[in-house]
Amino acid sequence: MMSFRKRTVQKPIRGTRTSPHTAQVITSSGNPSLDEILGGGLPIGSICLIEEDRFMTHAKVLAKYFLAEGVESNQEIFLGSLDDLPAEVLRRLPKPLTDEEVEQDLRQDQQANKQPADKNGLRIAFRYNDLPLVNSEQTTAKIGHHFNLMEHMDSLMLYFTKITVWDDSHKELEPKEDDPSYKVSDVVVHNDDLISSSKSLDSEPLPPPVDGIADVLPPAPAAVQVPAEADSDITAVNNNNNNNNNNVAMNSSTAYNTISSTTITPTSTTATTTATTTSPEAQPPSVESQFFYNPRYGRLLNKLKQLLQDEGCVSGMSGQKNLYRICLTSLGSPLWYDDNFASDLLKFLTVLRACVRNCTSVCFITMPMHLIAKYDTSLVPKIRQLVDYAIELESFAGSDRETHPAFKEYSGLLHLHKMTALNTLAVHMPETTDLAFKLRRKKFVIEKMHLPPDLQEISEKTAAGDILGTPNCSSGVSINSNISMDF
Amino acid sequence: MAASVLLACGLNEQKLPGFVHISEESNVDGSFLISCILGQRLRISNAGTLLICLQHHYQHYFNAGMRLGYNSNIFLGKTLNVIDVLSDMAQQGLDCKWLRSSDELTLTEQLIEDIRTQLANNYANRTSYTILIDNLSILFNLGASKLHVQQFCQSLAALAKEHENLTVITKLSNSDIHQLTDDNVAKLGNVRIQVLRLKSGVFREVDGKLLIERVLDEGSYACEQSRKEVLYKVNDRNVKIFNPGEIGVKV
Numbered sequence: 001m002m003s004f005r006k007r008t009v010q011k012p013i014r015g016t017r018t019s020p021h022t023a024q025v026i027t028s029s030g031n032p033s034l035d036e037i038l039g040g041g042l043p044i045g046s047i048c049l050i051e052e053d054r055f056m057t058h059a060k061v062l063a064k065y066f067l068a069e070g071v072e073s074n075q076e077i078f079l080g081s082l083d084d085l086p087a088e089v090l091r092r093l094p095k096p097l098t099d100e101e102v103e104q105d106l107r108q109d110q111q112a113n114k115q116p117a118d119k120n121g122l123r124i125a126f127r128y129n130d131l132p133l134v135n136s137e138q139t140t141a142k143i144g145h146h147f148n149l150m151e152h153m154d155s156l157m158l159y160f161t162k163i164t165v166w167d168d169s170h171k172e173l174e175p176k177e178d179d180p181s182y183k184v185s186d187v188v189v190h191n192d193d194l195i196s197s198s199k200s201l202d203s204e205p206l207p208p209p210v211d212g213i214a215d216v217l218p219p220a221p222a223a224v225q226v227p228a229e230a231d232s233d234i235t236a237v238n239n240n241n242n243n244n245n246n247n248v249a250m251n252s253s254t255a256y257n258t259i260s261s262t263t264i265t266p267t268s269t270t271a272t273t274t275a276t277t278t279s280p281e282a283q284p285p286s287v288e289s290q291f292f293y294n295p296r297y298g299r300l301l302n303k304l305k306q307l308l309q310d311e312g313c314v315s316g317m318s319g320q321k322n323l324y325r326i327c328l329t330s331l332g333s334p335l336w337y338d339d340n341f342a343s344d345l346l347k348f349l350t351v352l353r354a355c356v357r358n359c360t361s362v363c364f365i366t367m368p369m370h371l372i373a374k375y376d377t378s379l380v381p382k383i384r385q386l387v388d389y390a391i392e393l394e395s396f397a398g399s400d401r402e403t404h405p406a407f408k409e410y411s412g413l414l415h416l417h418k419m420t421a422l423n424t425l426a427v428h429m430p431e432t433t434d435l436a437f438k439l440r441r442k443k444f445v446i447e448k449m450h451l452p453p454d455l456q457e458i459s460e461k462t463a464a465g466d467i468l469g470t471p472n473c474s475s476g477v478s479i480n481s482n483i484s485m486d487f
Numbered sequence: 488m489a490a491s492v493l494l495a496c497g498l499n500e501q502k503l504p505g506f507v508h509i510s511e512e513s514n515v516d517g518s519f520l521i522s523c524i525l526g527q528r529l530r531i532s533n534a535g536t537l538l539i540c541l542q543h544h545y546q547h548y549f550n551a552g553m554r555l556g557y558n559s560n561i562f563l564g565k566t567l568n569v570i571d572v573l574s575d576m577a578q579q580g581l582d583c584k585w586l587r588s589s590d591e592l593t594l595t596e597q598l599i600e601d602i603r604t605q606l607a608n609n610y611a612n613r614t615s616y617t618i619l620i621d622n623l624s625i626l627f628n629l630g631a632s633k634l635h636v637q638q639f640c641q642s643l644a645a646l647a648k649e650h651e652n653l654t655v656i657t658k659l660s661n662s663d664i665h666q667l668t669d670d671n672v673a674k675l676g677n678v679r680i681q682v683l684r685l686k687s688g689v690f691r692e693v694d695g696k697l698l699i700e701r702v703l704d705e706g707s708y709a710c711e712q713s714r715k716e717v718l719y720k721v722n723d724r725n726v727k728i729f730n731p732g733e734i735g736v737k738v
Contacts, residue, residue, distance in 0.1 A: 022723075291586050291630075298581065305580050346628040351576055351586070357544050358577030378664045381513035385624065385660050418514055422543075423550040425519055426721045433689055 013321050013360055015073030016044065017143050021428040022421075027073075027323055027362055028144025030065030033446040035144055037416070037435065038389065039428030042364075044323070045357045046422050047349075049387040051369035053395035053412060056330065058437065059366040060084075061149065061444050062393075063329050066364045068093040068153060070325035072145045076162040078307055080300055083330035086165035090158060094147035102146045105442075148442050166303045168296055293340035297348040300328075304352070308359045324361035332367045332383075342379050349386040390418035393437065406451050410436040414446055488555045489523035491728040495717045496680055496699050498524055501531055502615065503654040505647035506676025510662035510669050511622070515695055517658065517682035518542065519721045521621045522551040524656060528617045529562050535613035536562075537605050539598070540571045541625035542660070554724050566613070568605050570598075572625075585629065594631050595639035606646065606653075615652035618643065622658040623672070624665060633668050644675040677702040693718045693729065 012025075019026045019040045026041035029048065035041045042048055052059040070077045071093060079086045097105065292298045308324060332345055356363045369392065373380050384390040395412040396402040414435040421427040434449040493499040498507070511517040525548060528536045538548060552559045559567055576583045585594055592600065602618060610616050620643075626636050643655045655676075662669040662681070673679040681698040697717050704711040718729040 291581050301581065343630060347630060350625060350628045351581070354544075354573040354576035355580075357546075358574060381661050381664060382624075382628070384514065386628065420516060421518065421551070421721070423547050424723075425522065425551050425554040425726075426723050427516075429691070 011321075013044075013323050015069070015075055015143065015323060017041075019043070019428075022424045022426075024423055026143070027075075028069050029062070029364070030067070030069030030144060030147065031062060031444055031446070032144060032146065033444075034062065034065075037414075037430045037446060038419075039430075041143055042362045042389070043422050044360055044362060046388040046420075047353060047356055047363040047365060047386075048389040049384070049391065050364070050366045051390065051392040051417075052330070052366050053393045053397070054370060055395060055397055056366075056368065057397070058393045058395060058412065058439060058444070060089075060329065061439065063327055063364060063366055064089065064093055064149075065147060065444065066325060067327055068096065068147050069144055070323075071153065071157055071161045071163075072096045073323075074161065075323040075325055076164075076307070078164045078166070078304060078324060078326045079329075080166035080303070080327070080331075081329040082168060082296070082335040083333050084167075086167050089329070090163065090165075091152065091155070093153040093158075094149045095151035095153050097146040097148055101148075105146070146443070149440075149444065150442050164303070164307055166300055168299060292344050292347060294336070294338050294344045296336065297344050301348065301351060301355075304355060308355055308361060321360050324359065326356065326361055326363040328363070328365045330368060331365050332372050334371065337375070342376050345379070346382055346386065349383065353386055384418050387418065388420040388422050389416075391415070392417055407436070409438065409452065410447075410449070411439045412437055413449065488725045489519075489526055492520070492523050492697075492719060492726045493527055495697065495715070495728050496520070497678065497701060499527065501534070502652065503617065503656075504677045505654060506644050507654065507656045507678045507680070508669075508673045508676055509656065509658040510673065510679065510681045511658060511660045512663050512681070512683050513661050515682050515684045516721075517660075518547075518551070518621070519719075519726055520680065520682065521619060521656075521658060522548060522555055523726060524617075525559065525619060526552055526555050526557045528619075529557055529559060529567060531615070533612075533614045534566060535609050535616040536567050537602065537609070537616070537618045538567065538569045539602070539618070539620045540569060540573055541623075542573075542621045542658075544573050545569045545571045556724070568609060570601055570605070572598075593635055594629055595626060595635045598626075599639055599642045602643070602646070606650070610650060610653070615654070616650070617654045617656065618646075620655070620657045622660050623668075624660040627665065633665075636668055637671055640672045640675055647676075673700075677705075692720060694720050697728075 013027075016025050016027045017040075018024065021039045022043070024043045026039075026043050028035050028041045029038065038048075050059045050062055067077060067079065067090070069075075079089060081089070304326065332341075336345070338344075352363065355361075365387065367383070369380055369383075372383070392415040393412055394415060396404075396407055396410065397412075401407045414437050416430070416433050416435070419427045419429065432448050435446055436449040437444065437446045490499065509517060509520055525536065525538065528534055529552075538545070540548065549559050563569065572585050575585060581587070584597060606616065606618075623636055623640070626639070627633075631639075640657060643657070647653050647655045657672060659665060659669050659672060679700045681700070683696040683698060685693060685695060695718070697719055699715045699717070701713045701715075702710060703713055716731060718731060718733075720727045720729070
């Protein structure tokens with residue numbers, strides 16, 4: 001008997017790499033500066049929570065980056081939202097930049113940084129001439145792509161991506177869509193909408209489909225002019241349907257695996273259980289209505305489970321794997337409210353976490369935490385406990401800081417509330433936790449927070465008072481607090 | 488790797504106290520303690536361990552253990568048994584036994600039944616047995632009431648009293664929110680470890696504070712208690728412990 005054993009090297013999943021910090025498989029969040037803060041990207045099986053700012057502008061930009069990265073890396077996408085129209089979100093994904101454009105962008109940035117100093121050759125002090133220019137923007141990550149927020153992604157790119165959307169609309173109840181094999185056609189329906197919408201906006205004919213793929217592609221729709229108020233109409237219809245659908249029980253159409261034992265057996269290196277597949281007829285009745293008071297959570301979970309039970313997603317299965325990007329925007333918004341909102345949301349996040357950890361997927365959630373805090377203050381830390389990364393975006397829009405000289409460069413502050421050590425002992429911590437973000441014309445940038453040098457011109461007392469009143473620049477605690485140091 | 492933190496907590500001995508409770512403040516990660524204790528128990532020959540995974544999958548504990556220098560898969564099914572609630576939920580979805588109250592059993596009752604079954608199968612063959620529960624706050628999230636969790640912990644404490652050399656170690660996150668339950672559960676045992684964040688802010692060299700409270704002698708009129716406070720830093724492959732004052736800000 002030969003002792004030789006063929007070494008089977010597992011192919012890496014598209015758009016992922018192993019982190020040098022934690023030796024975990026990570027994927028890009030779509031935004032290079034956010035990746036840098038997270039230690040290269042999001043670990044597979046993790047949930048990243050973005051706590052929305054009051055106007056929900058910036059969190060949505062990050063969600064678009066996350067989705068656009070999935071489209072560009074040819075990964076599978078799930079987009080769920082009650083507040084936004086998924087088709088509209090997908091239509092407005094940012095356009096990916098080519099390598100040349102990225103280099104050109106970098107050069108332009110460098111030149112822009114040099115210009116003020118070179119104009120008159122003056123610096124604050126001559127000795128600083130020998131020092132390199134301070135670039136507070138984090139360096140770019142090695143995975144992921146760059147995107148241009150000014151332009152929208154070509155709708156043809158979405159054709160070749162498996163996208164599943166959920167908005168709890170009436171479409172979901174149609175018999176065709178109840179079929180689990182409907183995933184691709186699901187995309188097609190929305191792409192039809194996308195194309196018609198983009199046509200009406202751009203008035204440009206779509207390029208002909210690539211040969212050989214024409215059979216797969218659906219027939220291009222006839223030129224449809226979508227009226228400008230169509231979106232608002234759809235939103236109204238959706239909202240009505242959302243309310244009406246509350247009492248409609250959805251069939252769980254996935255094939256169930258009944259697990260004979262809950263105890264992990266030592267026969268495999270990974271946590272496996274002996275599973276016996278039962279026929280769909282023998283599957284137990286759905287109990288979602290018993291577990292969640294609000295049936296929307298059950299419907300969303302069922303939709304997700306259909307997706308995540310795919311062979312290419314479940315960890316431990318052989319064969320080429322693909323990464324699933326799950327994006328849930330404005331989860332826990334007032335549209336989700338009911339009498340048992342808090343308990344349902346916590347249950348949902350607990351089960352979602354279990355599902356995401358068990359397969360090759362990453363989840364990106366945006367939540368209006370300022371509204372949730374008003375609903376129940378204790379809910380905020382409970383939610384943060386159920387996610388792996390909790391990042392708050394505190395926008396200056398509408399506040400006094402918008403015009404404050406100390407913050408004139410930035411659009412808001414970024415607070416890192418939680419970073420979990422997932423599948424490892426210690427978590428990667430960024431160089432500093434004093435971070436700020438700015439929404440430029442073309443990109444969303446997260447930088448180290450620093451105060452401008454000309455702040456001295458302002459009356460020292462008022463400026464100092466204002467700045468010290470802010471929670472930042474002092475590692476999470478205001479300087480004028482009376483708490484003594486712990487060490 | 489983890490000897491110093493176990494020494495500081497008094498959990499480095501072969502015979503552990505009957506009931507140990509770990510309280511974790513909000514926004515603090517005390518998972519390293521479970522990994523450290525698990526490693527220590529697995530290294531003792533013929534000492535059985537039952538890990539109840541509510542916070543993370545078993546795979547997380549395996550990977551964290553590898554970082555600390557032990558391979559838990561070697562012990563799996565021998566001295567280590569696992570009840571992976573999270574994996575069951577992922578594989579079976581909403582029909583999972585943990586999510587539906589079948590046979591009139593609540594989640595906590597179901598869990599204690601499974602623990603008893605595991606104990607009946609494995610306790611007799613082992614010199615000592617440790618039940619690690621990570622963590623109780625997930626039970627709240629899954630719909631268990633304060634009363635259910637309290638009853639569950641009391642059942643566990645009763646098990647520890649019934650069986651010699653049986654240790655129950657529980658962990659509760661967001662202890663500042665579930666303060667009542669946290670205090671009540673802590674009173675069931677003699678050792679309480681509180682994982683606290685630094686009140687003065689974030690510091691690169693220190694992650695947080697461990698407050699170890701131990702009841703030495705519970706007399707009829709007075710209770711002798713010891714309190715110890717140490718600072719900790721979780722590194723990539725070890726956990727370092729500092730005494731307050733040992734670390735300073737270097738300018």
